[in-house]
Amino acid sequence: MKRYLDCNATCPPVRAALDAVAQTAAEAVGNPSSLHWAGRAARRIIDDARDRIADYIDAESGSVVFTSGGTESNNIAIHSAIAPHRSGRIVCTAIEHPAVLQPLQRFAESGFEVVRVRPDHNGVVSAASMLAAINDQTCMVCMMLVNNESGVIQPVSEVALRCREQNIPMLVDAVQALGKVALDFRQLDVDFMSLSAHKIGGPKGVGALLVRRGVKLLELAPGGGQERGRRSGTENVPGIAGFAAALGEIDFSALAPIRDAFEQQLVTQIPEARIIAAEAPRTANTSLFVLPGMDGETLLMQLDLAGFAVASGSACSSGKRDPSHVLLAMGLNESLARSSIRVSFAPGNSLADAEALVAALVQSRNRLKGMAGLTA
Ligand SMILES: Cc1ncc(COP(=O)(O)O)c(C=O)c1O
Structure with a gap:
């Protein structure tokens, strides 16, 4: 057995997501960037999914940028926050997913100081130890909300508050948190939050980056300017529909x-x-x-x-x-x-x-x- x-x-994918993917793949035949009826129908599916996801985590629809998943979302956030700087300190937890640690390692190799804050014996990275690592050179803070190995919920709110006060871009990797702990993007008030559909019974290879209003994204793969010029490439319409359909199912x-x-x-x-x-x-x-x-x-x-x-x-x-x-x-x-x-x-x-x-x-x-x- x-x-x-x-x-x-x-x-494992939930029924609602499988149905939404199959139906959208079969019926939404147009390219969402096309101006004709078929394009508009595909666009409507994306817009509805965007509204639904935004609603679920209390964000504005305009904050939701669809991506290929948590890895891409984290990479876009990190590159966008660090792009304006030539040097500085980046503070992260030592228990981040490789999708955060690896891009940060590249910045460490190019001269940034990356401070990896360790958890206590219970797997909790205290807000106090994160705050102690933030100095006036800090250009980014990365703190996951739920660790993928231990399941431990991290105290991100206090750190988010300080980052807001000091205007430091913060990324919260919420890939393992979605559907498991309450998420409120507006209240958290960070610059970036990453989500992935396949951790909640949605399809693999689709996710979202939540971006605070006014924060500019660096396009890692420039192209046709989809997602309001923030992430190019024809959208994964069935995947996006499946993502929205999976919300709250488990x-x-x-x-x-x-x-x-x-x-x-x-x-x-x-x-x-x-x-x-x-x-x-x-x-x-x-x-x-x-x-x-x-x-x-x-x-x-x-x-x-x-x-x-x-x-x-x-x-x-x-x-x-x-x-x-x-x-x-x-x-x-x-x-x-x-x-x-x-x-x-x-x-x-x-x-x-x-x-x-x-x-x-x-x-x-x-x-x-x-x-x-x-x-x-
Ligand atoms: C905490 C965390 N962040 C990011 C990722 C990467 O997400 P994806 O598989 O959608 O690229 C994972 C996947 O396991 C994860 O657990």
């Missing part, structure tokens, strides 16, 4: 009892298992844990053979063998960081899935311990 428990990597909070039961059974049956960030505010579907002495990749492969789809380390780079930078930043040593598994429950998962996963983990752990000549 196959069980999908890797929702933070990508969430009640992630309903997954909390399953996650909690899983963690409780895990630590009962594998006493050495350690739940990461158990005391921090976390999204309801995510459980990150370490099994000391085990190799996360090997465990993952054994679980895969048993039909379970889970992640080890960072899901977006699960082909890589590097230990999780998030766990290292939290102060775990390499060996513990390599023993991590992330389970992110998806709609449709049940208590029976959680129980079956614990049983499979016990079996894998006993087998691996046996192979290592240890007693289980």
Whole structure:
């Protein structure tokens, strides 16, 4: 039996999104930039989706710029904020997604000072430590709202307030927050916020960058001037329709009892298992844990053979063998960081899935311990 428990990597598409994608792909045949009836019909679909997304996160419609997803949104925001500067300090959390850390690394290599602020042992990057890193040279601040590995909710509001006061562009990567925690773009009042459709049951390869009114975007790929000259390229009309249709379709909070039961059974049956960030505010579907002495990749492969789809380390780079930078930043040593598994429950998962996963983990752990000549 196959069980999908890797929702933070990508969430299985919801029916409403699949229907919207199929219908739009079949019926909205025109190019949304064309002036004729077919173009106007496609344009209307985009405009409706824009209104719906803006409404969902309390933003103005004009703030929503459609992109190919979270990675592109983060890159546009970072390049736009830093473009006017030749040097300066960029403050980010050390637990950002690679879609933030990698572009910032390029700026570090070209002379910018990138300060990566570490979380506490619970995975929380305190507002105080972010604020302490901001100086008068700071030209950008990046702080994710929810970490993709731990599910920990970060205190972005206080940092946003300071950035507004000091007129520092701030990017909030809300890719893992959408649908899981309340989002209010107007109230947050930051320059940029990134979203991605496939984390909420929408299609892959489409997302949005929220941009505060008056903030200029740097076009990374100049062209036909779509999205009011802010992001060129013919819009992914079916994807955009699917994104809007997916909004609010999943009640992630309903997954909390399953996650909690899983963690409780895990630590009962594998006493050495350690739940990461158990005391921090976390999204309801995510459980990150370490099994000391085990190799996360090997465990993952054994679980895969048993039909379970889970992640080890960072899901977006699960082909890589590097230990999780998030766990290292939290102060775990390499060996513990390599023993991590992330389970992110998806709609449709049940208590029976959680129980079956614990049983499979016990079996894998006993087998691996046996192979290592240890007693289980
Ligand atoms: C926090 C975070 N930011 C950005 C991304 C990248 O989003 P996308 O896959 O839409 O490019 C991800 C994907 O896992 C993510 O978890």
